[in-house]
Amino acid sequence: MLLKRIVKPLLDSSRDLFPIIAVICFFQLFVLQQPFPDLANLLVGVFFVLIGMSFFISGLEMSLFPLGENMAYDFARKGSLFWLLVFAFFLGFGTTVAEPALIAVASEAAIVAADGGMILNTDDAKASYAYGLRMTVALSVGFAILIGVIRILKGWPIHYLIAGGYVGVVIMTFIAPKEIIGIAYDSGGVTTSTITVPLVTALGIGLASSISGRNPMIDGFGLIAFASLTPIMFVMVYGMII
Amino acid sequence: MSFITEIVFVIFATIKDVLPIILIIFGFQFVIIKKPVTNLKQVAIGMVYVILGLSFFLVGLEKALFPLGKLMAQQLTAPEFIRSGMETMNAVLDWSDYTWVYIFAAAIGFSTTIAEPSLIAVSIKANEVSGGSIGMWGLRISVAIGVAVGITLGSFRIVTGTPIHYYMIIGYIIVVIQTFYAPKMIIGLAYDSGGVTTSTVTVPLVAALGLGLASTIPGRSTLIDGFGLIAFASLFPIISVMLYAQLSEFMANRKKKPTYDDRDTGEG
Numbered sequence: 397m398l399l400k401r402i403v404k405p406l407l408d409s410s411r412d413l414f415p416i417i418a419v420i421c422f423f424q425l426f427v428l429q430q431p432f433p434d435l436a437n438l439l440v441g442v443f444f445v446l447i448g449m450s451f452f453i454s455g456l457e458m459s460l461f462p463l464g465e466n467m468a469y470d471f472a473r474k475g476s477l478f479w480l481l482v483f484a485f486f487l488g489f490g491t492t493v494a495e496p497a498l499i500a501v502a503s504e505a506a507i508v509a510a511d512g513g514m515i516l517n518t519d520d521a522k523a524s525y526a527y528g529l530r531m532t533v534a535l536s537v538g539f540a541i542l543i544g545v546i547r548i549l550k551g552w553p554i555h556y557l558i559a560g561g562y563v564g565v566v567i568m569t570f571i572a573p574k575e576i577i578g579i580a581y582d583s584g585g586v587t588t589s590t591i592t593v594p595l596v597t598a599l600g601i602g603l604a605s606s607i608s609g610r611n612p613m614i615d616g617f618g619l620i621a622f623a624s625l626t627p628i629m630f631v632m633v634y635g636m637i638i
Numbered sequence: 639m640s641f642i643t644e645i646v647f648v649i650f651a652t653i654k655d656v657l658p659i660i661l662i663i664f665g666f667q668f669v670i671i672k673k674p675v676t677n678l679k680q681v682a683i684g685m686v687y688v689i690l691g692l693s694f695f696l697v698g699l700e701k702a703l704f705p706l707g708k709l710m711a712q713q714l715t716a717p718e719f720i721r722s723g724m725e726t727m728n729a730v731l732d733w734s735d736y737t738w739v740y741i742f743a744a745a746i747g748f749s750t751t752i753a754e755p756s757l758i759a760v761s762i763k764a765n766e767v768s769g770g771s772i773g774m775w776g777l778r779i780s781v782a783i784g785v786a787v788g789i790t791l792g793s794f795r796i797v798t799g800t801p802i803h804y805y806m807i808i809g810y811i812i813v814v815i816q817t818f819y820a821p822k823m824i825i826g827l828a829y830d831s832g833g834v835t836t837s838t839v840t841v842p843l844v845a846a847l848g849l850g851l852a853s854t855i856p857g858r859s860t861l862i863d864g865f866g867l868i869a870f871a872s873l874f875p876i877i878s879v880m881l882y883a884q885l886s887e888f889m890a891n892r893k894k895k896p897t898y899d900d901r902d903t904g905e906g
Contacts (some may be wrong), residue, residue, distance in 0.1 A: 412758065416839070417705065423710055423745075427738055428719075433706070440641060441702020441815045448695030455763070458684025463663060464784075470671045479670045490658040496651075497841055514883065516729050554819045554826050562810040569803045578802060578865030585836035585868040590692060591656060593756035593834055596716035597763050605767075610765045617826030623792070624872055626831030 407449035413445060452590075460552065460594040468602025477549070483603050484545040487596065488623060489538030497586040498533055502526040505579040512575040514638060529583075529634060536630035537587050540622035547618065548603045551610055556616045561625045568632045576635030584624040593620060641701065649693040656689055695755070699839065707746065708846040712743050715850040733797045740790050744848060747789035747871065750837045750840040751782035760834050764827055772827070776882060781831045783879030789844055792870035796851045799858060802866045809873040816880045824883035831879045832872040844871060 424430060425562060432438055471480040492498060506515070506522035506529070515521045569577060588596075596619045604616035667675055675681055713719055720735055751757060761774040795805060817825060836844075844867050852864040 409741070412753050415752045415861065416746075419745040419749045420706055420710070423714070423742060424706070427742075428710065428713055433709075438702045438706065441698040444641070444645075444694045444698030444701070445703065446698075448691045448693065448698055449753075449755060451691030453691070453696060453758060454860065455684040455687025455689075455691055456755075456759055458682045459688060460684070460759075461763070462684075462899065463675070463681060466676050467663065467666070467671075470667075470673060474671060476670070479666070483666050486662050486666075490662045494655055494658055496655065532647075554829060555814075558829055559814050559817070561813065564898075565804075565811065566807050569806075576862070578869075581802065581806065581869035582865050585872040586841060588756070588833045588837065590756045590759075590838050591659060591688065592758035593837070594763075597760055597830070601763060601767055602690075611823070613764075613823045614826060616767060617764075617830045619830070620833040621826070621829030 405454055406446060408453070409446050409449040412449065413442070415422040417442065426573035429633075436455075436576040461592065461598045464595045464598025465602035466606040468599050469606050472603060472606040473507050481542055481545060484541045484599075487538075487599070488559070489534045491589065491595070492537040492538050492587050492623075493530060493534035494590075495587065495589050497589070498530055498583070499526075501579065502529040502533075502581060502585050505576075505583075506524040508575050508579065509638070512573070514573065514575065514635075525638065529631065532630050533583050533587060533627045534636045536626040537623045539630075540626040541619055542626055543626075544600065544602065547599060548615050549607065550612065551615060554615075554621070558618075558621060558625065561629065562624075565625070565632075568629060572632040572635050576632060580628050580631035580635065584628045587627050588620055588623055592623075596620060598622070641697065644701065645697050648697050649689065652689050652693045652696070656685075660685070663758060686848055693753075696838070699842075704842050704846075707843045708850075708906050709741070709845070709848040711746075711850040714739055715847070715854045716856055733794065736793070736797050739793055739797070739847075739851065743789040743793040744786040746843055746847065747840070748782045748786040750843055751785045751875075752835050753779060754762060754835060754837050755839075756834050756837045757831070760827075760830060768823070772824075776886070777827075777831070777879065780878045780882035781835055781875040781892070784831075784875030785835050785840065787878070788870035788872075788874030788891050789847070790869060792867040792873070793847065793851060795866070795870075796863050797855060797859060798856075799863070802869065806869065806873065809877065813876050813880075816877060816884075819884065820880040821883050821887050824880060828876050828879035828883070832876040835875050836868050840871060841868060844868060 424432060467483070471483065501524075503526045506526040509515050509525055510517040510522055515525050543557070547554065572580065597617070599611045600619040601616035604610040604612040604614075612615075664675075667673065719738075748779040757778055758774075761772075761777045764772045765774045791805065795802060820828070841905055845864070848867040849864040858864075
C-alpha cells in the first residue's frame with residue numbers, strides 16, 4: 397500500500413520527465429557531439445526534479461485543490477458577493493506581486509526602457525520603473541480574477557470577453573511605444589505561477605459547480621485566460637503613461 | 639554539499655513566495671467565512687508536500703537541466719555552429735540555415751511543456767470535470783504541440799526579424815474564428831491552457847533560446863527581439879487545444895454516423 401503510494405508518483409514523474417531528458421541527451425551527444433560536462437551533478441539534479449515533481453503532484457491533490465474548491469463552496473453558501481470579489485482580487489494581486497519570474501522580467505524591462513530613453517538611466521529611475529511595472533501587472537491580475545469571477549457568477553460566455561480583450565490588445569499595440577510591446581506580451585505569460593494555477597483553477601471550478609445553472613466545464617475554466625490577457629493591456633497602458 | 643545548502647535556501651524562498659497566498663486564504667477563512675478549514679491536517683501536510691516538492695524541483699532544474707539547456711541554446715545559435723556544415727566560413731546566413739535551431743526549439747518546447755507541473759494540475763482537473771472525456775494525455779500533448787509550433791515560429795521570427803505583432807494578430811484572428819466552430823465545452827479550457835504552459839520549466843529555457851538567437855544574429859537587439867518567445871508559447875496552445883477538441887468531435891461524429899444520425903450531445 398505504502399509502496400504503491402510512493403512508487404506510482406515516482407513512475408508517473410519519470411514518464412513526464414522522459415521527453416526533456418531525451419531531448420537534452422540527443423542534442424548533446426548527436427548534434428553538438430560533446431560529452432556531458434558534469435554527469436554526477438546532472439544525475440543528482442534529475443533525481444531532485446523527479447522527487448520534487450512527485451511531492452508537488454501529491455500535495456496538489458491534498459491541499460491546493462481542496463482549498464480552492466472549499467473556499468468557493470463556502471463563499472457561494474455564505475452568499476456574500478462583496479467579500480467573494482474582494483477575495484478574488486486579493487488572490488490575484490497577492491499571488492502575482494511576489495512572483496519571481498515577474499520580478500525578473502520587470503527589472504529587464506527597466507533596462508530596456510532606460511536604453512530606449514523612456515526613463516533616466518539611473519538605478520533609482522530603473523528601480524521605480526520596475527516597481528511600477530510589477531504593481532501594474534499585479535493589479536491587472538487582481539482585476540482579471542475579479543472579472544473572471546463575475547463572469548462565472550453571471551454566466552457570460554467567455555469568448556466575448558476574450559475576443560474583446562484581443563481587439564483591445566491589437567489596437568493598443570499600434571499606439572503603445574515599440575519598446576514595451578515584447579515585454580507586454582511576455583508579461584501575460586509569466587504571471588501565472590505553479591501555485592496560482594491549481595488554486596485559481598480549483599476556485600473557478602468550485603464556483604461553477606456550486607452555482608445552479610453553471611456548467612463547471614463551460615464556466616469553470618477561464619480565470620487563467622483573463623490573468624494572461626489583462627497584463628498585456630495594463631503594461632501597454634503603463635508604457636504609454638510613463 | 640552545495641545541493642544541501644541550496645535546497646535549504648530554496649525552501650525558505652518558496653515559503654516566502656507561498657506566504658502571501660496562505661495569509662490571504664487563511665485570513666479570509668477565519669475573518670469572513672468564520673469556519674475552520676476542512677481537513678486541516680491533510681491540507682497542512684499537502685502544503686508541506688507542495689513547498690518541499692517545488693523546492694526540490696527548482697533546485698534540480700537550476701543545478702542540472704537549466705545550465706545544460708541554456709548552454710545548448712547558446713551553442714546551437716552560435717554562428718560557428720550554424721556555419722559548420724558550409725563550405726565557406728564567410729557565407730551570409732539565410733533563415734534556412736538555422737535548421738537545428740528550429741528542431742531544438744520545437745523539441746524543447748514540446749518536452750518542457752510535458753514536464754510543466756501547472757499543466758499537469760489543469761489536466762487532472764479537466765479530466766475530472768469532463769467525466770473523462772478530455773484525456774489527460776490528449777490535452778497535455780496538444781498543448782505541447784502548440785508550444786512546439788509557437789516556439790519554432792517565434793525563433794523564425796527572431797531569425798528573420800519580422801515584427802512580433804503581425805504574428806500575434808494573425809494568431810488572434812485564428813483563435814477568434816476557431817472559437818465559433820469549436821465545441822463549447824473546450825473554449826474556457828483552451829484559453830486557459832495558453833496561460834498555463836509558460837511556467838517554471840518552459841520560461842527559463844525558452845528565454846535562453848530567445849536571448850541566444852537575438853544576441854548572435856546581426857541587427858537584432860537582445861532586449862527588443864529577445865522578448866516575445868513566451869508570447870508565442872502562450873498563443874499557439876489555444877489554437878492546438880481547440881483543434882484537438884474539433885478533431886475528437888469530428889472522429890466521434892464520423893464513427894457515430896453510419897449507425898445513428900443524431901444531434902451531437904456535447905459528450906464528445
